[in-house]
Amino acid sequence: MVISVAQQETRGTKSEEIEKLTITRGTTLVKRGFARMQKHGVVMDITNAEQARIAEDAGAVAVMVLDKLPYDVRKIGGVARTASVNVIREIIDNVTIPIMAKCRIGHVSEAQLLQGIGVDMIDESEVLTPADEQRHIWKWDFTTPFVNGAKNLGEALRRIEEGCAMIRTKGEPGTGNVAEAVSHIKLVNYEIRKIRSLHGDKQELINIAREMRASFSLVEEISRLGRLPVVNFAAGGISTPADAAFLMNLGCDGVFVGSGIFKANDAAQRARAIVLATTHFDNPEIVAEAQSMIDENKSMLGLDTKNLDLRMQERGPI
Amino acid sequence: MRNSVNIGVLGIQGDIEENISCTKFAMKRARRRGEIKVVRYSEDIENLDGLIIPGGESTVMSSLISVQEKVFQSIKRRISEGMSVMGICAGMILLSRKANDRVIGKTKQNFLSALDIAVERNAFGRQNDSFETYLNVPLIGKGKIKAIFIRAPIVTEIGIGVDVIAKFNEKIVAVKQNNIVATSFHPELVDDRFHTLFIKGISKI
Numbered sequence: 001m002v003i004s005v006a007q008q009e010t011r012g013t014k015s016e017e018i019e020k021l022t023i024t025r026g027t028t029l030v031k032r033g034f035a036r037m038q039k040h041g042v043v044m045d046i047t048n049a050e051q052a053r054i055a056e057d058a059g060a061v062a063v064m065v066l067d068k069l070p071y072d073v074r075k076i077g078g079v080a081r082t083a084s085v086n087v088i089r090e091i092i093d094n095v096t097i098p099i100m101a102k103c104r105i106g107h108v109s110e111a112q113l114l115q116g117i118g119v120d121m122i123d124e125s126e127v128l129t130p131a132d133e134q135r136h137i138w139k140w141d142f143t144t145p146f147v148n149g150a151k152n153l154g155e156a157l158r159r160i161e162e163g164c165a166m167i168r169t170k171g172e173p174g175t176g177n178v179a180e181a182v183s184h185i186k187l188v189n190y191e192i193r194k195i196r197s198l199h200g201d202k203q204e205l206i207n208i209a210r211e212m213r214a215s216f217s218l219v220e221e222i223s224r225l226g227r228l229p230v231v232n233f234a235a236g237g238i239s240t241p242a243d244a245a246f247l248m249n250l251g252c253d254g255v256f257v258g259s260g261i262f263k264a265n266d267a268a269q270r271a272r273a274i275v276l277a278t279t280h281f282d283n284p285e286i287v288a289e290a291q292s293m294i295d296e297n298k299s300m301l302g303l304d305t306k307n308l309d310l311r312m313q314e315r316g317p318i
Numbered sequence: 319m320r321n322s323v324n325i326g327v328l329g330i331q332g333d334i335e336e337n338i339s340c341t342k343f344a345m346k347r348a349r350r351r352g353e354i355k356v357v358r359y360s361e362d363i364e365n366l367d368g369l370i371i372p373g374g375e376s377t378v379m380s381s382l383i384s385v386q387e388k389v390f391q392s393i394k395r396r397i398s399e400g401m402s403v404m405g406i407c408a409g410m411i412l413l414s415r416k417a418n419d420r421v422i423g424k425t426k427q428n429f430l431s432a433l434d435i436a437v438e439r440n441a442f443g444r445q446n447d448s449f450e451t452y453l454n455v456p457l458i459g460k461g462k463i464k465a466i467f468i469r470a471p472i473v474t475e476i477g478i479g480v481d482v483i484a485k486f487n488e489k490i491v492a493v494k495q496n497n498i499v500a501t502s503f504h505p506e507l508v509d510d511r512f513h514t515l516f517i518k519g520i521s522k523i
Binding site: 024038276283 | 377422487
């Protein structure tokens with residue numbers, strides 16, 4: 001089997017016997033497996049139950065609950081925290097697709113409460129204001145899987161070692177500009193190709209592990225697999241069907257869309273079009289058809305990533 | 319070639335690549351030759367001997383293949399003509415007659431109605447309740463196999479002609495009806511034994 005599974009951790013897992021059958025929750029296979037089921041899908045940022053239903057009807061693979069969309073976080077400023085518990089509960093009761101929610105980087109208690117109310121995946125996200133400038137959450141302690149952002153391979157490997165089950169590019173959230181997400185996925189892919197070419201050269205791999213501040217065993221695993229042991233999604237700045245198709249063509253396993261949908265003036269139609277383009281990313285005719293479902297005049301205006309006051313991708317510990 | 323078969327993995331959404339690589343191993347083990355590819359359009363489905371519908375989100379898959387009415391009809395027709403199909407988790411839901419969600423109740427999905435079963439979606443609960451365990455599947459051989467349940471469905475009703483091939487805690491989690499097999503757990507995340515069984519059972523049509 002080519003699917004690799006890192007050593008199973010005992011922390012964060014719960015075993016119990018049901019009529020002499022032992023079942024174990026929160027194992028690496030169960031967490032990473034959940035992330036694999038999201039592949040080729042679109043996860044949409046939403047702030048209430050109404051938007052959640054629009055997203056589900058449009059074919060979202062999951063919804064991501066926030067208090068404010070990244071664009072508004074940027075505009076309003078202040079401290080961005082996890083969404084209201086009551087809003088998340090209402091959304092849980094209203095849609096059948098998985099529900100993800102964001103917590104602040106390092107904020108263990110926000111993550112525990114999200115696990116407690118039953119969200120399906122937690123995004124330890126730089127879109128919210130980091131709560132710990134030194135450390136990320138030790139995610140092996142949780143039965144709920146986590147997704148983390150990464151700008152390069154070293155960051156991705158460190159997050160995987162902390163127990164995250166899914167990686168996404170950081171991009172530059174709330175800008176409607178894909179340029180940063182594109183450079184992140186290209187860099188990760190380039191670094192993986194480089195490590196792959198060194199397969200078998202343990203000394204060189206150990207040097208890379210030291211450079212990336214990651215374990216040798218994980219670096220060696222990457223050189224053997226030629227890819228991350230978890231899925232890698234695109235996120236940060238995607239706002240049109242063509243953006244989604246572009247990132248899928250660059251090798252992303254799926255797509256997160258933040259402000260791009262509900263900050264546009266044609267949310268339902270646009271959501272549907274992005275889903276279509278993500279599934280048929282390698283078929284230019286269908287991508288064109290999807291792109292024709294939206295009106296560029298209705299796209300969010302967007303921001304140039306060069307002159308931002310706040311670069312979210314650079315927040316928090318690295 | 320007598321033994322050569324065409325296998326497709328439905329490439330709408332879900333763990334498509336995992337099923338492709340698993341099927342490659344299964345073909346070797348079953349000593350069969352043939353082609354394995356991702357299928358998405360009705361013309362791809364026409365010459366298949368076997369189709370795998372992977373795990374993923376059933377609402378997404380059903381809404382996307384319903385738009386492509388031709389794909390939906392091709393799959394249905396090919397199944398009735400004897401094409402072998404394996405449905406995993408979301409794939410099981412798509413193949414079924416009807417499904418209820420544990421929390422929401424009735425859903426707006428379309429079904430292929432090829433497999434005479436009714437299912438309950440998310441029957442074990444949310445992701446926190448997802449689990450791995452070991453199951454007896456006599457069809458695969460002696461010894462227990464590892465089974466990964468991820469927001470998994472269960473089979474609540476079966477028609478005449480549907481065989482139960484695995485149960486978990488008295489709940490039906492794998493079934494077979496002539497050329498169709500469906501599981502609520504994910505064999506592709508563990509090893510290729512289930513896929514090998516599927517490949518061995520495919521007859522050239």
